[in-house]
Amino acid sequence: MISNQSGKTKAPLKERSQQFLSRFTSMFIKRPLSYLKMILIITGSFVWLLVSMIAVYFYFIFNQVPDLKNVEFQQLRELGVNSVLEKIDSRSKRAEYHWVRLADVNRDLLYAVVMSEDGLFFEHQGINWDALITAIGENIKRRQLSFGGSTISQQVAKNVFIRSSTKSLHRKLIEFFVTRELEAQLTKNEILELYLNVAEFGPDIYGVSHAAKYYFSKPVGQINAAEGAFLALMLPSPRKYHYSIFQNQNLVPRHQRKLKRVLSDMLYKEYISPSQYRRYLNWQYF
Numbered sequence: 001m002i003s004n005q006s007g008k009t010k011a012p013l014k015e016r017s018q019q020f021l022s023r024f025t026s027m028f029i030k031r032p033l034s035y036l037k038m039i040l041i042i043t044g045s046f047v048w049l050l051v052s053m054i055a056v057y058f059y060f061i062f063n064q065v066p067d068l069k070n071v072e073f074q075q076l077r078e079l080g081v082n083s084v085l086e087k088i089d090s091r092s093k094r095a096e097y098h099w100v101r102l103a104d105v106n107r108d109l110l111y112a113v114v115m116s117e118d119g120l121f122f123e124h125q126g127i128n129w130d131a132l133i134t135a136i137g138e139n140i141k142r143r144q145l146s147f148g149g150s151t152i153s154q155q156v157a158k159n160v161f162i163r164s165s166t167k168s169l170h171r172k173l174i175e176f177f178v179t180r181e182l183e184a185q186l187t188k189n190e191i192l193e194l195y196l197n198v199a200e201f202g203p204d205i206y207g208v209s210h211a212a213k214y215y216f217s218k219p220v221g222q223i224n225a226a227e228g229a230f231l232a233l234m235l236p237s238p239r240k241y242h243y244s245i246f247q248n249q250n251l252v253p254r255h256q257r258k259l260k261r262v263l264s265d266m267l268y269k270e271y272i273s274p275s276q277y278r279r280y281l282n283w284q285y286f
Contacts, residue, residue: 012070013138023248065177066161066184076160076190080198082204083160093204102193106221108272109208110217112228113196115265117235118152125175126153126183153179156194201234202242215246226280229262249286 030077075258082097088094098176120128128151157178182191211231212220223231233255234241243253260281267277
């Protein structure tokens with residue numbers, strides 16, 4: 001025992017801990033149901049609070065997902081046009097923007113873009129899970145929210161309906177549900193038409209019609225597979241590549257490899273013939 005200044009003795013820490021544990025155990029044994037009920041009330045309250053918060057959050061998410069069941073495609077075209085025009089700063093570039101129907105787009109251009117951006121577009125239901133898992137792994141590896149792995153359908157959801165470039169898990173979750181609604185209510189061709197008309201190909205250059213005219217001085221119906229692969233090359237970073245590739249007239253090896261990969265995929269899918277493939281490999285862009 002240790003004596004304090006008043007003359008009283010203080011029990012060792014180990015002994016006091018044993019006494020407290022003994023009293024607590026005794027109380028629980030004597031009234032087990034009441035204490036069990038108290039524990040369940042406390043833990044249950046936290047669980048129900050958590051469930052309620054999750055329910056409110058997803059209610060907020062679902063309220064931001066458009067109901068496309070009874071929407072005419074012409075209304076979606078108008079929505080797509082508005083989403084583009086609000087991004088274009090130049091009046092002259094606004095005047096050059098025109099919506100083009102999918103039937104008027106050269107098949108080679110259409111498939112070049114699909115092979116470049118989303119090779120499984122016609123097979124998946126809006127989400128490419130393998131690409132998404134790979135992108136998540138890269139995000140974890142880099143320790144940043146750069147995402148990636150977005151399908152054509154997801155890009156339409158982001159550019160036409162969400163209209164936000166903010167990178168966050170919240171926005172990605174909204175994008176997921178909007179994408180599911182798009183896939184449920186629209187055909188693949190309708191989704192592809194929306195994408196080709198709202199995609200950015202350079203500074204204030206939106207849609208394949210404007211891109212075809214700007215880069216090749218051709219109507220969109222006359223763009224071949226090589227030219228289509230070049231336009232697709234712009235899509236990941238259109239403003240950056242407009243300067244580094246187009247204005248500098250410089251195709252570095254990695255860009256050349258991507259052009260070859262797109263053309264190879266088109267050959268494999270029999271979208272182009274072997275003779276076309278050989279000719280397009282040596283296409284002069286500048």
